[in-house]
Amino acid sequence: xxxxxxxxxxxxxxxxxxxxxxxxxxxxxxxxxxxxxxxxxxxxxxxxxxxxxxxxxxxxxxxxxxxxxxxxxxxxxxxxxxxxxxxxxxxxxxxxxxxxxxxxxxxxxxxxxxxxxxxxxxxxxxxxxxxxxxxxxxxxxxxxxxxxxxxxxxxxxxxxxxxxxxxxxxxxxxxxxxxxxxxxxxxxxxxxxxxxxxxxxxxxxxxxxxxxxxxxxxxxxxxxxxxxxxxxxxxxxxxxxxxxxxxxxxxxxxxxxxxxxxxxxxxxxxxxxxxxxxxxxxxxxxxxxxxxxxxxxxxxxxxxxxxxxxxxxxxxxxxx
Numbered sequence: 001x002x003x004x005x006x007x008x009x010x011x012x013x014x015x016x017x018x019x020x021x022x023x024x025x026x027x028x029x030x031x032x033x034x035x036x037x038x039x040x041x042x043x044x045x046x047x048x049x050x051x052x053x054x055x056x057x058x059x060x061x062x063x064x065x066x067x068x069x070x071x072x073x074x075x076x077x078x079x080x081x082x083x084x085x086x087x088x089x090x091x092x093x094x095x096x097x098x099x100x101x102x103x104x105x106x107x108x109x110x111x112x113x114x115x116x117x118x119x120x121x122x123x124x125x126x127x128x129x130x131x132x133x134x135x136x137x138x139x140x141x142x143x144x145x146x147x148x149x150x151x152x153x154x155x156x157x158x159x160x161x162x163x164x165x166x167x168x169x170x171x172x173x174x175x176x177x178x179x180x181x182x183x184x185x186x187x188x189x190x191x192x193x194x195x196x197x198x199x200x201x202x203x204x205x206x207x208x209x210x211x212x213x214x215x216x217x218x219x220x221x222x223x224x225x226x227x228x229x230x231x232x233x234x235x236x237x238x239x240x241x242x243x244x245x246x247x248x249x250x251x252x253x254x255x256x257x258x259x260x261x262x263x264x265x266x267x268x269x270x271x272x273x274x275x276x277x278x279x280x281x282x283x284x285x286x287x288x289x290x291x292x293x294x295x296x297x298x299x300x301x302x303x304x305x306x307x308x309x310x311x312x313x314x315x316x317x318x319x320x
Contacts, residue, residue: 009291009309011301018266021295022188029304031078033085035093041124049117050100051124054081054091061131062318063122064093065142067168067297069195071099076139076297076308083311087319090131094121103202107210111234112141112173113246115149126158135318136164139297140269143169143261144248150259151251164259165314168297171252171261172273173243179271181221188269189221196225252279252286260287260317262310264294289313 014020035052042048052072062084066077072093081091097104097117110117118136126134138146143166150157150164170176180189197216204211215228226239236242263275280288291299291309299310 009293009299011293011309015298015301016293018264018268018293018295018298021264021266021293021298021300022268023295025075025298025300025304025308029075029079029300031075031082031305033078033082035072041120043117043120045106045116047097047104047106049094049097049121050102051092051094051121052081053125054085054093056085056088056090058088058090059130059132060089061125061134062089062091063118063125063134063136064091065118065136065138065145066093066096066099067140067142069099069192070139070142071095079308080137080139080311080314083307083315084137084318087315089135089318090125092121092125098199098203103199103206107203107207107233109199109203109230109233111230111242111246112144112170113148113242114234115145115152118145118149122158122161126160131160133162134158134160135162137314138164138166138169140168140170143167144171144173144246147171147248147255147259147261148246148251150257151248151254154254154256157257162257163318164255164257165317166248166259166261167263167299167310167314168267168269168294169248169261169263170269170274171247171249171263171276172271173247174240175271175273176269177223177226177239177243180269181223185268192222193219193225196229200229249273249276249279252276253283255283255285258285258287258317260289260314262289262291262294262299262313264296264299265290265292266294267296269296 036055037053096110136146231242
């Protein structure tokens with residue numbers, strides 16, 4: 001599909017800054033949306049996932065995947081769920097392994113290329129037999145998972161999945177990881193590392209041989225972390241192998257359902273490789289929108305509590 005011209009979006013100052021868009025909603029946006037159903041489901045490999053089910057009494061289901069070190073109660077997840085419930089969709093928001101209040105049982109940790117849990121949550125929702133249609137929405141890492149899931153084995157995607165959206169997607173993981181290590185992104189790099197290192201300490205108590213603590217002191221950035229823990233624990237040779245095999249870019253041409261990527265031009269986490277222009281132009285299913293503003297999972301305006309431009313855009317895409 002050709003690149004889509006986004007609906008007009010020009011936020012008020014000072015939100016015409018990618019860094020402010022990235023930080024301000026994270027700190028100050030509040031969304032109140034208590035789950036109607038909170039449930040723990042078992043995974044095929046003997047682990048568990050904690051999910052929140054937001055009900056609108058609909059025959060349509062949206063599954064929402066959060067980003068790196070996020071969870072189902074983050075404002076950006078709840079804001080999207082609220083917008084979709086108001087638009088007539090039931091929503092499941094779920095926590096990646098180790099991202100709810102309890103560490104997962106199994107040795108593995110979540111990563112950008114692991115689509116098994118997305119499949120488990122989706123099929124759990126559809127198994128209730130009340131939904132005619134389904135959609136997938138993913139933020140950042142979750143967006144990479146959603147798009148990889150659709151393209152890696154398109155014949156295995158349930159037929160009820162009709163559309164999908166990825167927001168602020170690092171389509172090229174190696175390039176995005178290198179960008180995150182830049183001096184200008186120091187604050188984000190340290191934010192993620194602080195949370196990830198704390199999780200390694202918890203996993204060490206469960207599996208001390210698999211998660212040695214002596215590696216922590218030498219980790220300075222996200223690539224170091226992925227080399228030390230994510231890659232070896234998940235069966236990759238190193239971070240480069242992990243990024244190469246898990247990036248969604250290579251799977252985009254095989255997506256068979258309408259899918260939309262929304263990546264802001266001023267996203268501080270993304271490089272040119274993360275804007276799949278050629279793939280979108282040559283695909284009958286994939287659309288790409290590159291608004292000038294939005295930062296990383298931002299797309300806000302003042303007042304900060306109002307519905308986001310990205311939430312409006314997702315509702316329009318799913319309801320047409």
